[in-house]
Amino acid sequence: xxxxxxxxxxxxxxxxxxxxxxxxxxxxxxxxxxxxxxxxxxxxxxxxxxxxxxxxxxxxxxxxxxxxxxxxxxxxxxxxxxxxxxxxxxxxxxxxxxxxxxxxxxxxxxxxxxxxxxxxxxxxxxxxxxxxxxxxxxxxxxxxxxxxxxxxxxxxxxxxxxxxxxxxxxxxxxxxxxxxxxxxxxxxxxxxxxxxxxxx
Amino acid sequence: xxxxxxxxxxxxxxxxxxxxxxxxxxxxxxxxxxxxxxxxxxxxxxxxxxxxxxxxxxxxxxxxxxxxxxxxxxxxxxxxxxxxxxxxxxxxxxxxxxxxxxx
Numbered sequence: 001x002x003x004x005x006x007x008x009x010x011x012x013x014x015x016x017x018x019x020x021x022x023x024x025x026x027x028x029x030x031x032x033x034x035x036x037x038x039x040x041x042x043x044x045x046x047x048x049x050x051x052x053x054x055x056x057x058x059x060x061x062x063x064x065x066x067x068x069x070x071x072x073x074x075x076x077x078x079x080x081x082x083x084x085x086x087x088x089x090x091x092x093x094x095x096x097x098x099x100x101x102x103x104x105x106x107x108x109x110x111x112x113x114x115x116x117x118x119x120x121x122x123x124x125x126x127x128x129x130x131x132x133x134x135x136x137x138x139x140x141x142x143x144x145x146x147x148x149x150x151x152x153x154x155x156x157x158x159x160x161x162x163x164x165x166x167x168x169x170x171x172x173x174x175x176x177x178x179x180x181x182x183x184x185x186x187x188x189x190x191x192x193x194x195x196x197x198x199x200x
Numbered sequence: 201x202x203x204x205x206x207x208x209x210x211x212x213x214x215x216x217x218x219x220x221x222x223x224x225x226x227x228x229x230x231x232x233x234x235x236x237x238x239x240x241x242x243x244x245x246x247x248x249x250x251x252x253x254x255x256x257x258x259x260x261x262x263x264x265x266x267x268x269x270x271x272x273x274x275x276x277x278x279x280x281x282x283x284x285x286x287x288x289x290x291x292x293x294x295x296x297x298x299x300x301x302x303x
Contacts, residue, residue: 009229012241061270069237070269070276071230193236 009077010139016071017138019064019186023146023179025052026134027172030127034168046096063183067190084137088130095126102164124154124167142182146175214259215290219244219252224287227262227279235275253277261286 005013029052033045073081102119128150135143153167215221222242227233239249256262261283265276279287 006225006229008225012226012229015241065236065270066272067236068240070234070274071237072232072276074231077230190240193239 012071013073013077014139015068016073018140018182019060019068020179020182020184021056021059021064022134022138022140023142023175023182025056025059025179027174027176027179028052029172030168031172031176034165034172037163037165037168042096042102049092063187066192067187069193080137084133087133091126091130091133095123098122098126118158120162120164121154121158121167123164124150124157124171127168127171128154142178146171146178149174209289209293211259211261211286212290212293215261215286219248220256221290223249223252223256224261224279224283227277228284228287232265232276232278234269234277238277256283 029048032048036042036045036048098119128147131143131147131150135141135147150167150171153171156162157164157167215224219242222244223238226238226241235249235253238244238253239246242249244252253262253264257264261280263278263280265278267274267276
């Protein structure tokens with residue numbers, strides 16, 4: 001999945017993904033999952049990714065492509081991105097199953113937290129792992145920063161015996177805000193290109 | 201004249217021009233891309249990019265396809281098999297040349 005790439009290829013992959021859009025969508029998804037958990041609607045958190053993922057392509061076609069241009073990656077590269085999506089889906093499902101289990105445990109036992117408080121940190125650490133995986137695939141270093149933030153938020157949840165959604169609310173907001181700043185920077189530095197005529 | 205001394209192959213001498221080499225490198229890294237993406241990636245001027253792509257197409261190294269994407273006309277470029285082979289031969293020849301450098 002992480003085969004070595006030439007410097008040119010790395011630059012192309014990085015510039016393709018570095019418009020801020022994936023940050024904004026990922027941040028909103030995490031934020032919505034956190035909100036769902038906050039109001040004890042944990043299964044509803046699964047709706048957020050299902051809605052956000054299909055939005056990426058039309059938003060990219062509207063915002064990014066008129067400015068950055070269009071690129072089709074090779075079959076090898078496309079398979080790499082697909083593998084990443086599969087792994088993300090699996091990790092997301094595992095986190096959701098954990099969340100639902102936690103939810104039913106809390107409801108059944110009427111306790112604020114599970115017996116082992118580190119369990120509450122798992123969702124944040126799952127997002128940290130996802131962010132790290134993302135950085136390796138799309139080669140945008142900012143996601144290493146996001147991974148660090150979620151890792152630290154998991155520690156905060158653990159140390160201060162907080163509920164899991166705290167990490168998702170703070171982390172989701174952080175990623176969304178950074179994504180918005182990145183998007184603005186991208187739009188400023190990439191003006192909309194005139195309609196192409198004769199390739200010029 | 202100097203390029204013919206370096207490259208017996210006229211096609212490799214043609215590839216040796218910096219702008220064309222950058223464009224071919226970018227095209228080798230993807231399946232297809234359009235004019236705007238190459239403009240952003242290579243930072244060549246619009247005029248220079250257009251001229252170089254036309255020359256690359258004339259030599260059979262690149263194909264040009266005009267399509268409509270998201271209701272906008274789009275010019276897509278793809279490296280041909282000849283282009284890939286020429287780039288491989290160029291890379292091999294340059295690596296041999298660099299290894300023989302007396303420094």
